[in-house]
Amino acid sequence: AAQEQANRLNLIAEERNESFLQTYGGKISSEWLFPKVMQIAEEAPDIYDAAAEIMEAADWIVYMLCGNRKRNNCTAGYKAIWNKKSGYPSDDFLTSLHPKLKHIVREKLTEDIYSVGEKAGGLTEEMAGKTGLLAGTAVAVANVDAHVSVPAVGITEPGKMLMIMGTSTCHMLLGEDVRMVPGMCGVVEDGILPGYVGYEAGQSCVGDHFQWLIQHFVPEAYMKEAEAEEISIFELLSRKADRLHIGESGLLALDWWNGNRSTLVDADLTGMMLGMTLATKPEDIYRALVEATAYGTRIIIETFRQSGVPIEELYAAGGIAEKNPFIMQIYADVTNMEIKISGSPQAPALGSAIFGALAAGSVNGGYDHIEEAVAHMGKIKDQTYKPIPENVALYDQLYAEYKELYTYFGKQNNVMKRLKKLKNIQSVSFDTGKAMA
Incomplete structure (x- = not known):
């Protein structure tokens, strides 16, 4: 649905010679975060304004499980044009996409990104009751299926x-x-x-x-x-x-x-x-x-x-x-x-268990590497x-x-x-x- 926005983003990025474009094969997909955010800002600005945060579902699930908002580098990197060395695209570029996006990184995203394999926190008492697992069980930073x-x-x-x-x-x-x-x-x-x-x-x-x-x-x-x-x-x-x-x-x-x-x-x-x-x-x-x-x-x-x-x-x-x-x-x-x-x-599911074991570490029955x-x-x-x-x-x-x-x-x-x-x-x-x- 956001192909029109993706086309515009890619055209602007090409005109500005944005270096990130090549790390996505020359084009940002309409499936990724910023074309979708552009679409929300244009077609439902009231929803955009009301949103306290814009968050991947995977990160939200981890937040629900352990109570910690720790966004993962996988979805940030592949879907949100985030780079380990340079972070997100500049405010200037984001403003060129839509004026509402000028401060989106600090207002609705975050530059505090965590690596897959890290521990996001421990399972809350509430979620332990819902899942049948022990409270405090290691919850890994989110990942993509x-x-x-x-x-x-x-x-x-x-x-x-x-x-x-x-x-x-x-x-x-x-x-x-x-x-x-x-x-x-x-x-x-x-x-x-x-x-x-x-x-x-x-x-x-x-x-x-x-x-x-x-x-x-x-x-x-x-x-x-x-x-x-x-x-x-x-x-x-x-x-x-x-x-x-x-x-x-x-x-x-x-x-x-x-x-x-x-x-x-x-x-x-x-x-x-x-x-x-x-x-x-x-x-x-x-x-x-x-x-x-x-x-x-x-x-x-x-x-x-x-x-x-x-x-x-x-x-x-x-x-x-x-x-x-x-x-x-x-x-x-x-x-x-x-x-x-x-x-x-x-x-x-097996891969998630592997990263869960990595997040737990050997001290809790998992693995350190x-x-x-x-x-x-x-x-x-x-x-x-x-x-x-x-x-x-x-x-x-x-x-x-x-x-x-x-x-x-x-x-x-x-x-x-x-x-x-x-x-x-x-x-x-x-x-x-x-x-x-």
Whole structure:
């Protein structure tokens, strides 16, 4: 909803040659804090004025648990343009976004930021009663669900990318130094693990694609077939799609049903399906969407490598990685990388427990160093997904076609944005007409 504000922020930052922009891949996402704050200030100024603080939900939860307001460096760094060395953007820049934002840092945020892994406080008596835990139990500084999953799969060093795959996908990676990677969501010192810079990229629509297809385009006959076989409709579609040879559907999709987070950083882009005929079936579309999301991940991996950030191993966590071998094999084939799977079906919860143990320290039964905590608590499954050479060769051909469409519709032809603008105008006109009637 804040894409208009994000566009304006990015334009102003470019004109002013703001150095922070490159650490976010050249663009600040509409999903991040300042575009959203701009939108509030413009569309609901009374709410902005009344807000004592603007706080990430993760920090608010920690505040509720232990009574201490300790904002974490992960969300501050990735979502709020905060830097460990230079802090937030200048008051002058923030004023250029909107006059109300001139003093937002000291009025509604804070420059008092704490690192992930630190202790925020102890569990209050009230929350101990609600959770069944002991009062005083260590509460770690807040973290983001994707970032906190990295230690859960045993990653404590660079070169290993983790995909957290669900409705969307986040790609997490450790590095030794800051590199400028086009379209990344951000690079933050100590943002994932202490002692390393943490890179983030992502795809804003993955599992949501598949749910959309099932909700709107899967015929009743398929639903009955799944019911008769006592399997989920996802499993039925996966079985049918798995019987198709690579390229047999004749389809190629752009996975932008919810915009593009990386590497184009543009929420106004939309999805596309090329090659449909009267013979196209739901499983053809399903497979094409799965393949498109895998191509999108490959774009991200290649962009990091081309920017000097090595990716030598690939890991996956989340519902899709846990439940769908069909999808994971396609990802292995498209990326030509073996994929290791989280040993826990709830990687963010396990990662949170690891940071909780770190916050507690050895004196309270936890650990004093993240590597020690990960060695005892992180885990992956014995099963992996290995690329199949003949599949890799075929997907290389399709990926080349995907890249052409990616560049054309993502950078050269704005037809998607023109259509979206017309749609929005017509929607407003229709709603206004109904209100008048």
